[in-house]
Amino acid sequence: MPKRNAFYAQSGGVTAVINASACGVIEAAKASKDIGTVYAGQNGILGALNEELIDTSKETAKTISQLRHTPSGAFGSCRYKLKGLDENRSEYERLIEVFKAHNIGHFFYNGGGDSQDTTHKLAEFSAEVGYPLNCIGIPKTIDNDLPLTDNCPGFGSVAKYVAISTKEAALDVASMCESSTKVFILEVMGRNAGWIAAAGGLAIQQDGDAPHIIIFPEIPFKRETFLRRVNKTVKKHGYCVIVASEGAKDTSGQYLSGSSSTDAFGHIQLGGVAPTLAEMIKRKFGYKYHWAMADYLQRSARHIASKTDVEQAYALGEAAVHFSLAGKTAIMPTIVRGKGKKYSWKVGEAPLAEVANVEKMLPRHFISRDGWSITDAARDYLAPLITGEDYPPYKNGLPVYARLKKVLVDKKLPKRRSPRVKS
Amino acid sequence: MPKRNAFYAQSGGVTAVINASACGVIEAAKASKDIGTVYAGQNGILGALNEELIDTSKETAKTISQLRHTPSGAFGSCRYKLKGLDENRSEYERLIEVFKAHNIGHFFYNGGGDSQDTTHKLAEFSAEVGYPLNCIGIPKTIDNDLPLTDNCPGFGSVAKYVAISTKEAALDVASMCESSTKVFILEVMGRNAGWIAAAGGLAIQQDGDAPHIIIFPEIPFKRETFLRRVNKTVKKHGYCVIVASEGAKDTSGQYLSGSSSTDAFGHIQLGGVAPTLAEMIKRKFGYKYHWAMADYLQRSARHIASKTDVEQAYALGEAAVHFSLAGKTAIMPTIVRGKGKKYSWKVGEAPLAEVANVEKMLPRHFISRDGWSITDAARDYLAPLITGEDYPPYKNGLPVYARLKKVLVDKKLPKRRSPRVKS
Numbered sequence: 001m002p003k004r005n006a007f008y009a010q011s012g013g014v015t016a017v018i019n020a021s022a023c024g025v026i027e028a029a030k031a032s033k034d035i036g037t038v039y040a041g042q043n044g045i046l047g048a049l050n051e052e053l054i055d056t057s058k059e060t061a062k063t064i065s066q067l068r069h070t071p072s073g074a075f076g077s078c079r080y081k082l083k084g085l086d087e088n089r090s091e092y093e094r095l096i097e098v099f100k101a102h103n104i105g106h107f108f109y110n111g112g113g114d115s116q117d118t119t120h121k122l123a124e125f126s127a128e129v130g131y132p133l134n135c136i137g138i139p140k141t142i143d144n145d146l147p148l149t150d151n152c153p154g155f156g157s158v159a160k161y162v163a164i165s166t167k168e169a170a171l172d173v174a175s176m177c178e179s180s181t182k183v184f185i186l187e188v189m190g191r192n193a194g195w196i197a198a199a200g201g202l203a204i205q206q207d208g209d210a211p212h213i214i215i216f217p218e219i220p221f222k223r224e225t226f227l228r229r230v231n232k233t234v235k236k237h238g239y240c241v242i243v244a245s246e247g248a249k250d251t252s253g254q255y256l257s258g259s260s261s262t263d264a265f266g267h268i269q270l271g272g273v274a275p276t277l278a279e280m281i282k283r284k285f286g287y288k289y290h291w292a293m294a295d296y297l298q299r300s301a302r303h304i305a306s307k308t309d310v311e312q313a314y315a316l317g318e319a320a321v322h323f324s325l326a327g328k329t330a331i332m333p334t335i336v337r338g339k340g341k342k343y344s345w346k347v348g349e350a351p352l353a354e355v356a357n358v359e360k361m362l363p364r365h366f367i368s369r370d371g372w373s374i375t376d377a378a379r380d381y382l383a384p385l386i387t388g389e390d391y392p393p394y395k396n397g398l399p400v401y402a403r404l405k406k407v408l409v410d411k412k413l414p415k416r417r418s419p420r421v422k423s
Numbered sequence: 424m425p426k427r428n429a430f431y432a433q434s435g436g437v438t439a440v441i442n443a444s445a446c447g448v449i450e451a452a453k454a455s456k457d458i459g460t461v462y463a464g465q466n467g468i469l470g471a472l473n474e475e476l477i478d479t480s481k482e483t484a485k486t487i488s489q490l491r492h493t494p495s496g497a498f499g500s501c502r503y504k505l506k507g508l509d510e511n512r513s514e515y516e517r518l519i520e521v522f523k524a525h526n527i528g529h530f531f532y533n534g535g536g537d538s539q540d541t542t543h544k545l546a547e548f549s550a551e552v553g554y555p556l557n558c559i560g561i562p563k564t565i566d567n568d569l570p571l572t573d574n575c576p577g578f579g580s581v582a583k584y585v586a587i588s589t590k591e592a593a594l595d596v597a598s599m600c601e602s603s604t605k606v607f608i609l610e611v612m613g614r615n616a617g618w619i620a621a622a623g624g625l626a627i628q629q630d631g632d633a634p635h636i637i638i639f640p641e642i643p644f645k646r647e648t649f650l651r652r653v654n655k656t657v658k659k660h661g662y663c664v665i666v667a668s669e670g671a672k673d674t675s676g677q678y679l680s681g682s683s684s685t686d687a688f689g690h691i692q693l694g695g696v697a698p699t700l701a702e703m704i705k706r707k708f709g710y711k712y713h714w715a716m717a718d719y720l721q722r723s724a725r726h727i728a729s730k731t732d733v734e735q736a737y738a739l740g741e742a743a744v745h746f747s748l749a750g751k752t753a754i755m756p757t758i759v760r761g762k763g764k765k766y767s768w769k770v771g772e773a774p775l776a777e778v779a780n781v782e783k784m785l786p787r788h789f790i791s792r793d794g795w796s797i798t799d800a801a802r803d804y805l806a807p808l809i810t811g812e813d814y815p816p817y818k819n820g821l822p823v824y825a826r827l828k829k830v831l832v833d834k835k836l837p838k839r840r841s842p843r844v845k846s
Contacts, residue, residue: 014598043601072594078602160820167821168723171495175437178466179501184719202821275695295715296607300591303727306820386820397583397729397809398590398625 003034004105006324007048008056009041010073011080011111011118011140015154016161016302017313018140019074019402021110023067024317025138026056034325035106039409043076045109045118049091051098051411058407066402068314069392071302074404082118085125092125094416099133101412106134106324110317112141112152113357116332120352123330134324137332137352138316142299144195147358148350149334151385153316154299156309159199160386161301162188162243165294167203170210170241173290177239183230183281185242185291187274189298192217192247194362196298199382200243201374210241211373215273217247218362219371221256226277227284229372234287244273303399307388312345319347343384426457427528429747430471431479432464433496434534434541434563438577439584439725440736441563442497442825444533446490447740448561449479457748458529462832466499468532468541472514474521474834481830489825491737492815494725497827505541508548515548517839522556524835529557529747533740535564535575536780539755543775546753557747560755560775561739565722567618570781571773572757574808576739577722579732582622583809584724585611585666588717590626593633593664596713600662606653606704608665608714610697612721615640615670617785619721622805623666624797633664634796638696640670641785642794644679649700650707652795657710667696726822730811735768742770766807 008025010018022040029035040054041047047054054075056064067074082091099107109119116137123135139146144155166186173184190196194216201214212233215221233240248256257273274291281287312335319333330352338344366378374382392399431448433441445463452458463477464470470477477498479487490497505514522530532542539560546558562569567578589609596607613619617639624637635656638644656663671679680696697714704710735758742756753775761767789801797805815822 010598014595046601070594071591073598075598076601077598079599080602163821164726165720165724167824168494168725169719171493171824172437172719172723175433175496175498175500176502178469178499179503186720205821206826272698290718291716292718292720293714293716294720295713296592296595297588297609297715297717297720300595301588302591303587383819388820389814389817391812391814394812396806397811398586398628401590401594403629 003036005036005103006038006106006108007041007099007104008038008108009044009047009110010075010077011044011109011115012077013142013299014073014077015140015142015299016071016157016305017153017310018110019067019070019072020310020313021138021140021153021317022074023064024314025108025321026064028318028321032321032325035321036103039102039104040075042406042408044078044080045082046078046080047076048095048098050416051413053102053409054406055409059404063402063404066400068310069302069390070401071300074402075406081114082121085121092122095122096126096129096131097413100131102409105132108136108138108320108324110138110140112143113146113359116146116352117356120330120356123352134327134329136320136324136328137355138320139332139334142196143190143193145193145359145361146355147360148355149332150337150345151335153309153313155195156306156312156385157301158189158196158298159202159382160306161298161304162196162199163202163386164304166200166211166241166243169292170203173239173241180288181290182234182238182287183240183242183278183289185244185274185277185289187244187246187272187291187293190217190245190247193359194218194245194367197243197245198362198366198374198378199386201378202382202386208237211243212237212240213242213372214374215242215244215248216362216367216371217245217249218364219367220251221248222251223280227281230281231285242277244277246273248273302392305390306386307390308385310390315347323349343387426459428459428526429461429529429531430464430522430527431461431531432467432470432533433498433500434467434532434538435500435502436565436722437496437500438563438565438722439494439580439728440576440733441533442490442493442495443733443736444561444563444576444740445497446487447737448531448744449487451741451744455744455748458744459526462525462527463498465829465831467501467503468505469501469503470499471518471521473839474836476525476832477829478832482827486825486827489823491733492725492813493824494723497825498829504537505544508544515545518545519549519552519554520836523554525832528555531559531561531743531747533561533563535566536569536782539569539775540779543753543779546775557750557752559743559747559752560778561743562755562757565619566613566616568616568782568784569778570783571778572755573760573768574758576732576736578618579729579735579808580724581612581619581721582625582805583729584721584727585619585622586625586809587727589623589634589664589666592715593626596662596664603711604713605657605661605710606663606665606701606712608667608697608700608712610667610669610695610714610716613640613668613670616782617641617668617790620666620668621785621789621797621801622809624801625805625809631660634666635660635663636665636795637797638665638667638671639785639790639794640668640672641787642790643674644671645674646703650704653704654708665700667700669696671696725815728813729809730813731808733813738770746772766810
């Protein structure tokens, strides 16, 4: 059988290490000699639908190797979820049409839960229509909410960023609290899962260390208990540092951040859990506060990526290629944690049928009994994931990140009406 | 003359490298053999007023050396400005009383403009009352607004953090803009000086690179021009990245961030330039936005400090000791930039009489003609200040920062009523 090409696409919110997975795919494909060219979807799966395929062989080997230390999605990502086969068969037909036109026999989709679902459906569809296509999902999400893998590439680096930032900002507050700011709140991502917020807890290395309070989406927020705890902490330590998850909800299930002009407590605001909490504390106790919203900074902070995370992201990209070459389909390479006391990991695999549409929440035993901190079990799980530094090269004080040429392959098919994308 | 002791205090908002200056002071004093013990003020000058003196000789040499890579103010800082001599002579008397009781002959005050002013006044007062005290100010401020020094320790590191964060977040936005966020705003510190915002401009390395818009406090903000520019940028590049100074003001001199429940444009908000701008853009064009407020994260980010900045902070601490031992007083060691094309610097000195109460603003020729970006002159000035990395050591994925014992010297004076501090 002649060599077939591969298609690779990035999906959903990007991370500090998704390009490391891309690098793993492209370098492994090149090394194998059994894959022709890796085409990357321009802006994710939209690139396949629109036949906008970036020819990665037009990039230099150096540029490809730089992907390992470049944050964000170098080929472009998108928030576009293919519907189910029943609802939108034509999109799946279009994908197969494009893949056929470009002799693509390997499909690598690098994303979160939705992407794994799409990969699974495409595997079923290609089998149904008799088009040989190995469909491999590569896990990626800062939210760490994919099942069957010990952790998701992207999470370790955001966890490291949040732990370090919490530690650093806490030192700042501690040094000024006698005469200035007494309460500091760092709002972190993670949607409905508290994994990222939990990582803030790694900054606690001794009794009394910050963060003194972590607000998890998994624990309904009780205002009065919270305020009492803040005050007690300020009285005891002179200051109080809080890590708050963007997905925090009150006891009635309302988001604390609010979504319009009124927050869960009737105060008017522009959104954000941190300012809501800060105002709440200010009104009650008058404490001077500061808050930070790291937003995209946390998921793009390649400058302080976890070495473990980078290595795993690369390894999963590489493994995806090896699995596909071994004829496997409808699977996702996973991280399997070793049993020993010393952290170790290897690559495993999970059937996509079992991955799709399952969200892995922070287990209750990772959260302290009172609901405001993490347990030793959480520390044991989290700590290895932030271990090691993997600094990018620098020039003139700034990291040197890959700049791609992004040469598009000539189209072979008639133009298709652009699918509508949600913004 | 028997060896006399030294007093060192940290003042005002802390930085990623103020402890490097402390390290320079303590190590130089120890090396000189002409200074007894360095006592550090617990919580800045309040430590002197309250006779709460930390005996730095009780810390191990290793802990002291760790100060070089530890952010924040390790001895505690404070926002407490001594009044003028006419208004509050008793505070100056108290300082001299404490210094006399502990045989202190060297006064090192590490802070911004207010602290230089205090140091100057104390030098005058000690001369007036005939108490021999060499008073040396050590510059520190992330705002870079001290005169007579080419730059201030603390600024280079926040500048590096902001430049890198802008670059990283911009890559994130660029990769998603086709189907998601089109506008990203990073709000930065700097009060009324645009130095930190300008540093965001260093992320521009090629035409079209972010940030596409910088909002300086020095340039009155024009809403319509801004909105037009945002839209043009999104149309051209697909996305728009903005770095906004917290001190941005509109044409009537009102802060954009607002200070109460209503912003400069009549919209209700909790404060913050970034959310104000984001809402403005959303209302006009409907673009999906994200914004980040780095707040204390930017000034405590020792993990990505500028090597140049660390070296200068240390050198100025060291120089302060040498100046004092040479019998100088009422001066501040400064950074003097070499004339050559290649960046070089050495330590100079400036009389405190000329430093006090002068704010160095971002010069107009550092801002592009249209007011939305930086010029080559600004780049030439800024780039060397962020050059070099100076990573702290890590253990288990987290930086190892100094933890001081903070042993207080036995008091020799009757207790003084605590001065009231503003929060």
